[in-house]
Amino acid sequence: MNIKESDIYKALELVMDPEIPVLSVIDLGMITGVSLEEEGVHVKMIPTFSACPAVDYIKQNIRTALEKELDTKVTVEIDREATWNSNRMSAGAHEKLKKFGIAPPQLQQGEERAEIELHTACPHCNSDNTYLRSPFGSTLCRAIHYCRNCGYVFEHFKPLG
């Protein structure tokens, strides 16, 4: 089989995040480069949060999925040069997150922002009459908010600069 770069990206779309199974590593913007080497395919990736406990698991999943799809040897490396920020997530990822019940991260424009404390749109009713209950949630990448409009407590994928 003659592997093209686009085949690699297509196969990567099948590798889902273990904590948010509706998002692929492509949706999340975790892939920083792919290359075709003589000995196989090489993928460079970055974790979302530096202490993410799922990194080794994701690396393993990428290897397994790509080896199956592309029938070649696959190596995965953590890219030390690049850092992840939440603007790397695709527009499609924002929609998928919302459907999954998690408010997507606001686009980061500058440095610090306090806006996330208020007005994060509720993924259930779209109201922005909400407030931050805690900047920490069930995983490192999530915060907990409360919606005054519909009364739901909801999770939010934190914006990260």
Place this chain on the structure above:
Amino acid sequence: MTKNDALARLLTSMADDALIQGHRNSEWTGLGPIMEEDIAFSSMAQDKIGHAWALYRILQEDLGGQDPDTFAFLRNEKDYRSCHFVELPNGEYDFSLMRHFLFDHAETIRYQQLRNSSFAPLRPLAEKLKGEIKYHTLHANAWITQLCRAGEESYARMQTALNICFPLALGIFEPDNEAGEILTAEGIYPGEAILKEQWLDRVYNLCAAAGLNLPAEDAVTPVYGGRKGYHTEYLQPLLEEMGAVFRMDPQATW
């Protein structure tokens, strides 16, 4: 002393602080005053230990150091460079919260500066960590502000905690003249004295907004010693507990 020796001292101090503070944070798991605080301190524990690991990895890969787990868990007490501030037991929630507030603002200032370091491996890491710690300071600021407005007893406990924590927090910036001169001359970072000034400015303003009086620096004696390997009586038992599982079988894979 070579530039790399000086760098290793700085990175070891930063990493050891994050590791020990992370371990202390983890001791709130299951014991927080409300569930959100349980989750917050547990999450910050995970972050801090991850940050320590990333720094130990730079020590290994760029400065010829040991494997991060071995270095984190198998050193002798005197080879740790953590400040006394992070070693102290959690005490009550007021002390833990105030320590978290003062420590995380110090880390913010440090990583802000290290984004421009002449030591390339630190730059992307500092950028990343600064973004993550933003949520730690957001958490600390919110609770300090709220508890200062929550009545007389609550306010008094915050002020008392600040008075106790302040001399200890100055120990984060314990000078290391020999390494410090090299690091400043080489453009690694501006040095502890400048970081401390920036930190004082920052926490002074936040304290003022919450109605807290930050003690004057010259009215207290900074608690030094950790950066030279002299530790509190609390570090050794902590190290024993933290490394107990690792020492059972250092070669085990997970």
